[in-house]
Amino acid sequence: MDFDGFASRLSEFAARAPAPTAVARVGLGAMVFAAGVHKLLDPLAWSAYVTDWLAPFLVVSPVAFMLVNGVLEVGFGAAIVADRYTSVASAVAAVSLTVTCLYLAVVFVVEGGLFGDVLARDVGLAGLAWAVLVDSLRGRNYR
Template sequence: MDFEGVSRRLSSLATQAPEPTTLARLGLGLMVFSAGVHKLLDPLAWSAYVVGWLAPWLVISPVAFMLVNGVLEVGFGAAIVADRFTAFASAVAAVSLTATCLYLLLVFVLEGGLFGDVLARDIGLAGLAWAVLVQSLREDGRED
């Protein structure tokens, strides 16, 4: 296999690809949007992430909580994909994903490793959301 040739071809393709910040924004937006859609289609599956000691703290049932989150995520995800109100929508995603990571870390510690796989994934998604937020704020700052 000619690794140098493959590397040259990939470099050539990369020059034609969208900007990395656009790819990050679209990836985050599609993730938030699709998670919201899935929460609306199957809120019971998502309610499994509400452990027993958290449920009494919610003012609504875990299923209703997921439905509300689903509606919000569809809207924020669509805004990020459309590149409208990106700073606000990605800030919501970044704060929400960071809070989710903290919750999952607490559950992981208190519940003997529960949701460790989801925690590992969501740490990366939170980082992606913060990166999209910082980039959108930089772009907003240049428009002044």
């Protein structure tokens, strides 16, 4: 197939595809939901992201912290996917991911590059969460 034929087929697909904002919302919600489920299934793996200098600031153990976050993420992720209370749920995701990026940036600098791969990914996810939040606020999706 030549390039023009390929481009034409892509255009036809795009014309029938869901709205990009819906794809972004479902993608963000699925990621938050999946992260929450995984935190519930393996909180010890996620607790590795709590550095020794952060742990004393937590009210609970790192594993308990991840379990609580897992429950919350399952709920917020499901709300985003279901397009219910999207503004609230995506605001929580956007703020949480932004704070996580700030924390990971500090760890990256202080700990000599630790978690740089996670930081790079989470910057994109934070941007996605902010985009979903802005879109939901424009559509006033508080329900």
